[in-house]
Amino acid sequence: MNYVELAHRIRAWGVELGFQQVGITGTDLAADETHLLNWLAAGCHGEMDYMQRHGTKRSRPQELQPGTLRVISVRMDYAPPGIASSWDVLADHSLAYVSRYALGRDYHKLMRNRLQQLADRIAADIGPFGYRAFVDSAPVLERAIARNAGLGWIGKHTCLINRGAGSWFFLGELYTDLPLPLDEAASAHCGSCTRCIEICPTRAIVAPYQVDARRCISYLTIELHGSIPDEFRHAIGNRIYGCDDCQLICPWNKFSQPTAETDFTPRHHLDGAALIELFAWTEDEFRRRTEGSAIRRIGHERWLRNIAIALGNARGLPGAVNALLSRAGHASELVREHVQWALQQHA
Ligand code: B12
Ligand code: SF4
Structure with a gap:
């Protein structure tokens, strides 16, 4: 089997299926495991018990899916056209701000289906092989994997940023037992910039590369079940579902492209509803x-x-x-x- 050629074909199929990029990496996430464990020990996950429920499975792909040798990492753009108008919505207190990732159809199913199609194409080409598809659906350290696969770097706001495409994209993976050639990890380009840290309305980016979820408006409005602590209520402004400030301010997002997926088209005018x-x-x-x-x-x-x-x-x-x-x-x-x-x- 020529795995170099197979990797080329996998990339081409991925793009045909609507992913903007496909990268391949191994399973070593040791340094990220340390960051993850420190983050959990500090309680930054708040009520998200699922973040600590699975032991080291999140940072050790082979424990989650025995036999995994490589991870095929993919990204899919979701920015609606005219994303810059998000600032106008944030500035108008009569309107509701909904995170740009949630304006259209839920991405989980859509991307899982596409990953399944990618796996089917591989199987049609080489015969049965071991794999499992994930889109934020299991204990997977998606951003670290994507960085290692060359899709971008983890920004100081902790989102993955691509040099030519910004950060308005989702991530997904195929864990596989195929010994495919590895891509090079992406290098980091935040430099001395700290705009995301400064703009965060609730000061949730407590240090570069560390978000305390308990302070993040995304967590407060989506993950938290009970009462939203008083100290954050004013800062929430008109953000009724998630928050994008750290990405809106990021200079790399001037390179982002609007999504071509009609499923992500805003529904019920949620991009600026009263x-x-x-x-x-x-x-x-x-x-x-x-x-x-x-x-x-x-x-x-x-x-x-x-x-x-x-x-x-x-x-x-x-x-x-x-x-x-x-x-x-x-x-x-x-x-x-x-x-x-x-x-x-x-x-
Ligand atoms: C839990 C979670 C959240 C939580 C916690 C966020 C967080 N930063 O962890 C909350 C609810 C707040 C959240 C919010 C959002 N999320 Co979210 N979330 C996840 C989830 C399920 C796990 C993330 C995770 O592993 N956190 C654990 C911590 C430790 O990891 P980390 O913050 O990424 O930190 C890494 C580095 O920063 C580094 N590190 C940490 N500390 C230190 C210290 C030093 C000194 C150094 C050098 C490095 C370092 O190591 C860590 C491991 O690699 C992933 C899906 C998945 N399974 O991966 C989606 C995911 C990360 N979320 C996603 C999205 C879109 C969002 C939002 C944009 C949604 C919104 N608009 O409201 C916001 C962004 C907020 C933000 N700035 O992170 C996307 C991100 C896509 C991308 N381009 O990066 C993901 C990948 C889902 C997906 N499949 O597409 N999310
Ligand atoms: S705003 Fe600046 S510091 Fe934050 S992620 Fe973007 S480039 Fe990095």
């Missing part, structure tokens, strides 16, 4: 309108919790108080408490 309109969605409407979207995961209760904070931050917005009052008797204590807080901001 807070009051979204707050009025009934539970049924929430379920219908977030069908197939990553947003569905948080459920209607946390949706209202997040929008209540944004409405509390929209002092002087006509209709905000009435909208909040309409939810003041909501069945959920979590929603009521956030609505009360928001009403106090208008008092």
